[in-house]
Amino acid sequence: MVRKMGSSVRSFVRFVTAIVVLIALPTCLLFAQTSTATILGVVKDASGALVPGVSITIKHTESGLTRTVVSGERGGYNVPLLPVGAYEITTTMPGFKQQVRSGINLVVGQEAVVDLTLEVGAIGEQVTVTEEAPLVNTTTSSTSGVITEQQVKDLPLNGRSFDQLITLNVGVSNATSNTLDSGNWNMFSVAGKRPETNRFIINGIDWVGGNANGQYITPEGASRQMLGVEAVREFNVLTDTYSAEYGKRAGGQISIVTTSGTNQLHGSVFEYLRNSVFDARNFFDQTTGAPPFKRNQFGGALGGPIKKDKMFLFGTYEGYQERLSRSSASIVPGTCARQGLFPDAAGACAPVSGLKPEML
Structure with missing residues (x-):
């Protein structure tokens, strides 16, 4: 019994060690x-x-x-x-x-x-x-679309979806209203190109998110947002005339770098609330006041050293809860139609000529 228990403990220790190594590996400084x-x-x-x-x-x-x-x-x-x-x-x-x-x-x-x-x-x-002298970047123009860490963390974002900051670049427009999914995901036109031709790269790896069916639309999660502002350090948008290491798609190249652990322990906790208290009623809403709406985004991030100068760990969690009521207009059969009748010129329900009962 003691021997079996000791073997089980060793197996458990090896399992936990493997999990820690797998978690720590993404934070190693290996980038494309x-x-x-x-x-x-x-x-x-x-x-x-x-x-x-x-x-x-x-x-x-x-x-x-x-x-x-x-x-x-x-x-x-x-x-x-x-x-x-x-x-x-x-x-x-x-x-x-x-x-x-x-x-x-x-x-x-x-x-x-x-x-x-x-x-x-x-x-x-x-x-x-020690003076922070300006760095002359005469070899390439590939940093013209950089969205810095300070911008990602400090600029207000409705829904904390950091891809909204892509429009800070010249030649980028939000094409969400033109999507075939009723604007349920964010889409962007870069330098006049189609939104589905954009390429998203995270730490040097192509990122298609949950859209792994070959449609190169904006990556997104179950909330239809690109969450994780705490996990994004900065990103760069290349609109055109980029060098040979980029490509695959004809549109913009959005290169994202995630936050990693450092020698200094750092973290944050957050809670964002949005509700219908300060909302106005939509013109098409048949309600008294704005329809019910409540959104909670909460979570935290923590990073630091496992072994100084050697191994680091960083993790983040973000919860997204939304209760949203939407008004929609639909066309349904009227009183006459449900009886197989048709309103005449006077508005009265009258039989339709040539209509067979079995057609109803």
Whole structure:
């Protein structure tokens, strides 16, 4: 009996460990090219001469992720596939002072050009640049449609469906009223193209949501909303003339990056209520006052480190409850029609000529 119980406990521990690993894996910093950013530039000395062989360390300050590269023969360096967020650059080269550059904040799809100028001196000396200098993005125009983390979290959203922010971009219009589903889901026309030609990418993976039947409409959940504002860090809308790593669809490319855990424990709890108290009666409503309506959205998010600089965990939950009354106009058979009669010129019910009883 004791041996069987010990075996069951070990099996349970292995099962729980596997679940934790599966949950933690999505938070690992592994991203596709369409959902990441790049830092590149040239290293020079004070005279403007190119400096090869410089060790350059890129550190993601939120998670502690570090990448180290060495400048090439022409002083250039390139660090692709970086998660979005704040970064710090440190250079090391014998005969030059160590330079620490902070204040670099990358957004999805960005290629940030950060040129470095080294000063002659002992390697033990350090030059720290903390000013948030503007990053010149001369290599690509793919960041023109970025909706930042602050915009996603702070701008008011009716229903907390973050896709409504897509219309903040030039050339994007809401085409919900033109849908064949009576406007039950949000649809957008990007640069004049059809809404179903848009492509949604989440962390580099094509996202079709519950619409896995091949219809490339806006992804949605059971509530007909794209919930999870707490889980969305930022997203980028490419309207046209995008580069080769994008494609598959002729419309806009909407690349979404989710929130992940960091070295700092963070979380939130929320409750949003909307009801008919302040609503006006619709013209077609045959009611006294506005029809009953009550919507509750509630939930929370929590993220933090499992092992500092190594493994992180982030989770979010959002509940959606809605009680909504809608007025609708329908055509039904009248009193005469239900008897197989037809109103004459005087309005009286009269038999229809040639109508057979079996036709009713």
